[in-house]
Amino acid sequence: MCDTCGCNITHGNEGLIRPGGKLQKTESGREAVTVLHSLLHENDHTAKHNRDHFDQHDVLAINLMSSPGAGKTALLEATIQQLGLKSNSNIKIAVIEGDLETENDAERIRKHGVKAIQIATGSACHLDAHMIHQALHNLDLAEFDIVFIENVGNLVCPASFDLGQHLNVTLLSVPEGDDKPAKYPVMFRTSDLVLISKSDLLPILDDFKPEKAKGYLRDIASTAPVMELSSKDKSGLPQWIDWIDQQIKIRKTYLEQYPVAAGHSHHHHHEHEETRT
């Protein structure tokens, strides 16, 4: 994407659309309209709206992605516990859960006294910005510092949809194998942090080499830091909590420098389907 205006024209593809380029030809009696919008224009627009909404309330939004069963919910439970143990921490968390069916994950989170909104996507294999927008109607962001969005377990589809999050965190669990970044480059390229989860299994599943996983990440030009952690034996969790603390500070500093445009207040007169809370 172009850094200047956000369009998708780079010098790698601009030849296609130059006057006289092969996408410019048309027969007489017809009109060729140059568009140059993402196919997900509508989604991206709503995602920006969501992000503005988070920013107005000084809320950091983190999108958690992984394959099914990599331990996203367990990590959230452990994170809630760790933050509760920190005496000087008063970070307030809310969770938006995305699954095809069931409220199971939201219920797990609620047991820890944390607000959780479940989005049942039905047959959709990913969350999109509109679903998050709906969920935000049931969340008073003024009460929270972080919103974790637990995406549908899937290493393919969620990568294409901006939700309005600030950061993407991808879990790669030890049983999955260390070559996942090479197999799912689109997903891992979007990651701001990669967590090697279930690290307590490393001594047993010793064909998983964290160094190899890191090598595959460098192959896709990822600058994301990599952390090993286990929600079960709690190892690596302090490092993850420190990262969260640091990201909250980075976001706050950013917003002090670049405040959200004033007057961006939304009044939602439109009707929304009820989202289960």
Added chain:
Amino acid sequence: MHELAICQSLMDQVETIASERNAQSVTSIVVAMGPLSGVEVQLLKNAYPIASAGTIAENAELVIEYLPVRVKCTQCGSESDTLPNKLICKQCGDWRTTLISGDELMLMSVELEKPKESTTEAVH
């Protein structure tokens, strides 16, 4: 399989453009995409007849320009075509590269069939 959702989003945009310009029909839709968009060309093509059925673009041709994965090295400055999971510089081997092509998922243009002059005048 998120291609159907993406294709429906594409059709929404095309329909908006067509109605804004009083088009009679849409004759072609040009999409540029690369392997790192996370969208499969064939699945998008398969989804297209389903998403376009009953719309003004029902008979439009979907043209897909598939773009190569190309990186520019931030260290040695050279550019190279490469694979989606090998974004390192082919010249010097450094991993600090910038993607310059290959993650596009863009509606480039649409071609519209306009109503005949007489029809246009009758409307005005």
